[in-house]
Amino acid sequence: AQKVTQAQTEISVVEKEDVTLDCVYETRDTTYYLFWYKQPPSGELVFLIRRNSFDEQNEISGRYSWNFQKSTSSFNFTITASQVVDSAVYFCALFPYNQGGKLIFGQGTELSVKP
Amino acid sequence: DVKVTQSSRYLVKRTGEKVFLECVQDMDHENMFWYRQDPGLGLRLIYFSYDVKMKEKGDIPEGYSVSREKKERFSLILESASTNQTSMYLCASRTTGTGEDTQYFGPGTRLTVL
Numbered sequence: 001a002q003k004v005t006q007a008q009t010e011i012s013v014v015e016k017e018d019v020t021l022d023c024v025y026e027t028r029d030t031t032y033y034l035f036w037y038k039q040p041p042s043g044e045l046v047f048l049i050r051r052n053s054f055d056e057q058n059e060i061s062g063r064y065s066w067n068f069q070k071s072t073s074s075f076n077f078t079i080t081a082s083q084v085v086d087s088a089v090y091f092c093a094l095f096p097y098n099q100g101g102k103l104i105f106g107q108g109t110e111l112s113v114k115p
Numbered sequence: 116d117v118k119v120t121q122s123s124r125y126l127v128k129r130t131g132e133k134v135f136l137e138c139v140q141d142m143d144h145e146n147m148f149w150y151r152q153d154p155g156l157g158l159r160l161i162y163f164s165y166d167v168k169m170k171e172k173g174d175i176p177e178g179y180s181v182s183r184e185k186k187e188r189f190s191l192i193l194e195s196a197s198t199n200q201t202s203m204y205l206c207a208s209r210t211t212g213t214g215e216d217t218q219y220f221g222p223g224t225r226l227t228v229l
Contacts, residue, residue, distance in 0.1 A: 033216055043124075043203060045220035091158070095216060101146055101165070101209065102173070103218055105158045 002027050004094050006106035013082055014114050021077045021109045023092030029053075031097040034068065034075045039089040039108070051075065082113045118142070119208050119221035127227045134193040136224050138206030146209040147189035148218060149173075149181065151202040158205065164189055196228045 003026040013019045025034065036048040049059060051068050059066045063080045079086055092106040122137035138147065148163040150173075160173030162181040170181050178200060182190040189208075193200055203225050207218040 035217070037220070043205075043223040043225070045205060045207075045223075047217055047219060050217050101163065101211075102160060103148075107155075107157045 002029075002094060002096055002104050004092050004104050004106035006090075006092055006109050008109045009107070010110045010112070012112045012114065015084060016081050017113075018078060018080050019082050019111065019113075021079075021090050021092075021111065023075045023077065023106060025073050025075065025092070025094045027094060027096045029096040029098055033095040033097070035093040035095065035103070036066065036075075036077050037091045037093065039091065041088070045091065048077075079111075082111075084113050084115055087111060087113045119206060119219055121204075121206055121221040121224050123224050124222060125225050125227075127229065128193075128196050129229055130197060132193075132196050132228075134196045134226070134228075136191040136193075136204055136206075136226070138189045138191070138208075138221055139187050140189075140208035140219075141187065142208065142210065142219075143186065144208035144210045144219075145186070146211060146218075147183065148207040148209070149179075149189065149191045150205045150207065151175070152205060152223075153202050161191065196226075198228050200226065201228045202226060 005024045032053045034051045037045045039045050065078045067076045089108045089110045091108045094104045119140045145166050149161045150158045152158050159175050164170045164183040180192045205223045206221040209218045
């Protein structure tokens with residue numbers, strides 16, 4: 001089965017707290033991509049990061065960091081020193097390379113950062 | 116920057132009307148996609164297109180059709196709108212070039228069918 005699970009439906013933190021959004025995936029493919037998207041209240045899905053299955057290097061971009069672990073099929077996203085502008089729904093997605101171009105999305109995690 | 120635009124941010128239509136949702140991308144991407152997003156159901160793929168005049172059904176194509184006459188434009192058509200098609204509709208495009216495979220999304224259209 002090809003599946004993405006984001007077990008946290010909603011998370012609420014206070015500004016400046018660190019927060020980690022979990023993503024667990026299932027796929028039979030050995031070649032695949034993983035993505036994170038942000039959906040602010042305006043509705044547009046904003047691309048944040050892409051990772052391919054052969055690159056397990058963690059990545060940091062400013063306050064954002066991603067931890068990819070094939071051994072546990074996880075691709076977690078951490079926001080350091082959260083800000084109110086980080087409030088959004090975050091989606092993790094899987095692109096199995098041999099599945100005709102379809103992205104498989106998780107259900108999303110709604111993050112609320114309070115001042 | 117990749118730009119995907121959708122013809123309307125908000126749309127209100129009546130039951131039985133024919134509805135056109137338009138999506139345009141400016142990056143010469145081969146693939147284009149239509150999704151709908153509903154609370155508790157996440158994003159679901161309606162239709163996608165590999166290239167001009169090509170289309171494939173997604174997971175929930177019933178009640179919808181699509182048209183792709185030009186590479187930059189992908190239209191979603193609701194032949195006879197119904198209230199259960201009230202939803203957020205998102206368009207995306209993607210290139211198939213090596214090292215890419217990222218889908219870029221438009222701003223979405225919130226459709227209400229009365």
